[in-house]
């Protein structure tokens with residue numbers, strides 16, 4: 001048996017001042033989206049902003065439900081909307097932000113496993129990497145592809 005090592009690169013910044021203007025604006029749009037979250041149960045608002053190759057920005061926020069599995073995370077709300085409205089236009093970058101009890105969290109917010117699976121499907125579909133900015137007020141982490149968030153990805157095409 002031999003060892004297989006996976007190397008993942010994550011860019012880390014202590015504040016948005018270290019980022020280009022375009023990324024700062026996308027984070028701002030993601031924070032605006034947190035205000036539209038429906039999170040009476042968790043009180044944890046997640047806001048996402050996605051920018052497409054044509055410059056269109058799409059926002060998403062978490063939408064909870066009294067029957068818990070019926071709700072949906074902000075990431076999937078935004079990605080599914082983008083893919084349904086602009087199926088032929090690639091997503092360039094996605095910014096994810098969060099609030100706890102109405103206050104910006106310091107730490108970066110990571111997408112859940114189910115969202116990572118949906119995000120990587122979009123990336124495979126468009127055949128171009130999607131950058132992901134996971135932002136907190138004092139901790140911003142960026143990956144250049146969803147592959148960094150979901151290594152050893154399942155792809156049915158690999159078995160055909």
Ligand SMILES: [Zn+2]
Pocket residue numbers: 073074075076111112113114115116
């Ligand atoms: Zn999720």
